[in-house]
Structures are given as structure tokens and as C-alpha cells.
Amino acid sequence: xxPLLLFVFVLAIYLGLELITKxxxxxxxxxxxxxxxxxxxxxxxxxVASGExxxxxxxxxxxxxxxxxINVIGGYLVTNRMLGMFKTGKDx
Amino acid sequence: MEAWQTFAxxxxxxxxxxxxxxxxxxxxxxRGNAVSAVGMLxxxxxxxxxxxxxxxxxxxxxxxxxxxxAIAARRVQMTEMPxxxxxxxGSGGLASMLVGWAEYVRADGxxxxxxxxxxxxxxxxxxxxxxxxxxxxKLSGRIDGKPFLFKGQKILNAAILALALLAGTVVAxxxxxxxxxxxxxxxxxxVLVLALVLGVLAVIPIGGADMxxxxxxxxxxxxxxxxxAGFVIDNNVLVVAGSLxxxxxxxxxNIMCKAMNxxxxxxxxxxxxxxxxxxxAAAQGEVKPLTPDDAYFxxxxxxxxVFVPGYGMAVAQAQHVVKxxxxxxxxxxxxxxxxxxxxxxxxxxxxNVLLAEANVPxxxxxxxxxxxxxxxxxxxxxxxxxxxVVNPAAKEDPSSPLWGMPIIEVDRARTCFVLKRxxxxxxxxxxxxxFLKDNTRMIFGDAKSTITAMVAAFKES
Numbered sequence: 144x145x146p147l148l149l150f151v152f153v154l155a156i157y158l159g160l161e162l163i164t165k166x167x168x169x170x171x172x173x174x175x176x177x178x179x180x181x182x183x184x185x186x187x188x189x190x191v192a193s194g195e196x197x198x199x200x201x202x203x204x205x206x207x208x209x210x211x212x213i214n215v216i217g218g219y220l221v222t223n224r225m226l227g228m229f230k231t232g233k234d235x
Numbered sequence: 236m237e238a239w240q241t242f243a244x245x246x247x248x249x250x251x252x253x254x255x256x257x258x259x260x261x262x263x264x265x266r267g268n269a270v271s272a273v274g275m276l277x278x279x280x281x282x283x284x285x286x287x288x289x290x291x292x293x294x295x296x297x298x299x300x301x302x303x304x305a306i307a308a309r310r311v312q313m314t315e316m317p318x319x320x321x322x323x324x325g326s327g328g329l330a331s332m333l334v335g336w337a338e339y340v341r342a343d344g345x346x347x348x349x350x351x352x353x354x355x356x357x358x359x360x361x362x363x364x365x366x367x368x369x370x371x372x373k374l375s376g377r378i379d380g381k382p383f384l385f386k387g388q389k390i391l392n393a394a395i396l397a398l399a400l401l402a403g404t405v406v407a408x409x410x411x412x413x414x415x416x417x418x419x420x421x422x423x424x425x426v427l428v429l430a431l432v433l434g435v436l437a438v439i440p441i442g443g444a445d446m447x448x449x450x451x452x453x454x455x456x457x458x459x460x461x462x463x464a465g466f467v468i469d470n471n472v473l474v475v476a477g478s479l480x481x482x483x484x485x486x487x488x489n490i491m492c493k494a495m496n497x498x499x500x501x502x503x504x505x506x507x508x509x510x511x512x513x514x515x516a517a518a519q520g521e522v523k524p525l526t527p528d529d530a531y532f533x534x535x536x537x538x539x540x541v542f543v544p545g546y547g548m549a550v551a552q553a554q555h556v557v558k559x560x561x562x563x564x565x566x567x568x569x570x571x572x573x574x575x576x577x578x579x580x581x582x583x584x585x586x587n588v589l590l591a592e593a594n595v596p597x598x599x600x601x602x603x604x605x606x607x608x609x610x611x612x613x614x615x616x617x618x619x620x621x622x623x624v625v626n627p628a629a630k631e632d633p634s635s636p637l638w639g640m641p642i643i644e645v646d647r648a649r650t651c652f653v654l655k656r657x658x659x660x661x662x663x664x665x666x667x668x669x670f671l672k673d674n675t676r677m678i679f680g681d682a683k684s685t686i687t688a689m690v691a692a693f694k695e696s
Contacts, residue, residue: 148474155462155475159486162252162255163256168577168584169575173268177268178258178454180275184251185330185464186275187279188338189334192338197340199340201292206333207331210333214326217307219272220309228592228594229597
């Protein structure tokens, strides 16, 4: 286990808190579902678990890959669909 | 990890950061989402190409997940978006929990730090997963949306959390002693089960109108779970992406709490609405009903109209007819705006999504602080299925549970129409003095048919 990850963790939390400040309310839902899709990054861990040896780990990993993929694909597509509906008066 | 893979993960992290930043601004949001999706693709491909993996089951998972995710995203109605977000969030939490579990099974003895990370991954992931399922069930009406409270609830929750942490400590201790603890498998099982139980218990006491806060908080949890999973598999990109989501979810949660003038603790443990039966003085006045046809004559003469949508608009699927009425009013020379309270509906930004679906131009959407100062110059405010966010008790009655919550002050408009099915109070269980004010007219019935009737009256004239 690499303690440097703690350093990365704290910095990334801090960055995340600074990154999103004043969000207009029309973007609240897309921001939520878009960031939700990013949390599907756990797919990386799922792939590793599914593809390495061990029967139980493979079963758990495969379910995890499927669940994380739903999160990623569904999240990005649904966010894209919502953002596609936001139009300004000029191009509506 | 090879150098090229580290490099790919760095690129992915940068794309996530950039994408998230772009998601926060209207002009760049759509591109931001695409940027972050590219980051995800790079991270996944880099992981797949790392070597040493058997692809058979990975492919099965990817194909199944892609099919379900794509079909769901295509089919979902905009009014069902809160449920959809809850479910997606639940699958992310479940995935993290399973990753933690799989790593625990796979590793032949883990070090203490990893054991702690695994326990936290399972706990937070499991909580996000089952909590999201309950949120989904509440949002979709599969279970009652009211707060579910019982005696000793907080004590029970605290006891279960303590037990889960104790079992987690046993797992960590076993790792520290390199496998000296008996019953460690049982302890790990206890952590797994209690994580799921905690998620259920954490969400059932929270009522419908607080759902925007719960949904964004669960979103934050699933990010934290992904970051914890990053500690487990020693992977930077998980830690970075998960932390970003965790932090941005917290900020959104905080925005929601501020919009209700309540603390997060009050939302999570308050059981708001269920405990206040006698709160607030009884309102004085009488109900003045109005027919849609009479409403037309008032609207016809109006120069400035403000719509105030709430959850009821979503339930009645009235967003398209609202847009039609807004068009008729604009054609008639009135200035039309839609005032959206941050917590109107069941998820952050719920009303914005629905009105955008109905092609309402962005310029017509305003926030409470934009419309409140000049409310006296508004001829008609039309409240559609909103209740607590327009309740004047928030600024008039210090004994009201809503006291201090920023509202859209439609009671100060020249005339206020309230479209409502009946006189039932809103989610909070608090009577709404707005309904009895001199300038308020109640238009009873289904919001969609009421507005359709108004549109028809405009078209006939």
C-alpha cells in the first residue's frame, strides 16, 4: 500500500472543493449526473478484479464491471441528453 | 505499473478535472461532459491493455453494462430523471463495494492500510448502493415518500454503525497480525451486510422534499467509495476521480441545504415534517377559488407573469403546456419568466430539466433572488404544484418549521394563482397561509388540464 496516495487524495478533495463554486441552478442536475458518471471510474478496479485469478473474485469482479459500466455509460449518455435540451432563446 | 499506463492515467485525471470544471458553466457544459467521457475511455483502455488479464468475463460485464446503461439512458423520461440518477448512483456504489470485496477475497493476506481501505470501500460503497435503491423506491413511489420514523431510531442507527466499525476493526487487526484473528471472515461478512443495512436506515427517515439533498449526498458517497477503492488497488486515477466527485457532491449538497436554510444534520436526522403537527399559528382568511376561464381574463390583461413550478408540475407532466401558455402570454405582450427555487422538485435542478425539455428558453429561467426584489410589479404569479418554497410563513411566522427558508415571495405579487389538486398541505405538513391571502386565487384540479384550458381560452380569443 502506497502512502503517497493519501497525499493525492487530500489534494484532489481540495481541488474538487475549489473547482465547483458558483454553479447556476440549471446545471445542478447535469453536474450531478455528469460527476456521477465519473464516479464510475471504479470500473478500473472492477476490470482488474474480474480479469485476474480466483473464481469468487472473478464473479464479484464481473458483476462490478457490469454495474460500473451501467454507471459510466448511462451517466454520460443521460447527461448528454439533458445538456442537449438546454438551449438559449437565440438558437431555440 | 508501467510508465505509459501511469501517463495514460494522468491524462485521464486531467480530462476529468477539466470536464468537471466545464460542466459548471452553461456555455461549456456539453463539451465538458464529452471531455470527461474521453478521460474515462482512456482510463478503461489503459487498464485493459495492462496485460495479465483474462478478458472473457471482463467483456461479458462490459457488454451487459453497456446494453443496460445505453437503453436506460435512451428510454428514461425527463420526469423520471431523479429516479434514474439514484439508480445510476446505486450501481456505482455497488461496483465499488464489490471491488473491495473481490480484492479482499483475492489478496492472500493484505497489509493493515489496505485492510482499512477495503473496509471503508465496502462500508461507503454499500451505503451508497442500498441508500440509492431506497431513494429510487421513494422517488418512484414504490414505497411511501414520507419520513419513516420509529422510537429509538437514532440509537439503533448509531449502534449498527458502531457494530460495523467494530467488525471492520477486527478485519484490520487480523491484517496487522498477519492472519492471527479467528472469525475474521464472519467479521468481514458483518461489515458487508451492515453497510447495506445502514444505507437503508439512513434514507428511510428522510422525506420527499428533502430528496434533492439526499440524492446529491449519495452521489458524493459513491465518489468517496471509488476513491477508497483506489487505495485498495493502489491506483491514482481512482483516488483523483473519486475525490473530485466526493467534493463536488458535497458542494452541491451544501447549496441545497442553504436553499432550505437547514443544516445537513437537520436533514439527515430531523425527520422533517413528521414531527411538526402543531407548529405554526393557524392561518386566517378564506379560500377564493377561480375557474380557468376567469383566470384567462386576468392573464389576458397581465403585463408581467411569473411561473413558479414545483414537484406537482412534474407529477402532472405539465411542462409542455406551461411552455404553450407562456408562448400565448408572450404573444399577448406580457413579460414571462419562470422562477425556480433551488430545491423545487426531487433533485437539484429538477425543474430546469423539465422546462428545458419543453424548450423554454434559458433566458426566461430566473432564480428567487432575481425575481423577489421586483415582485410588486408582477401582475400574476402562477404557482404550479409548488408549496413549501412559496409559503410566506418562512418570513412571517417564527414558530413555523419553515421559518428562515428563502422562498419565492409570490404573496407580494399583484395576483397569485395557485394550481393545486386540493387544499392538502405540502410535504412539510405545514399549512400554507398563501392560499388564504387576499390576492391569492386557488384553481383546483389537475395542473395539466387547468393550463390546457387557459391555453384554449387564449386561442379562442
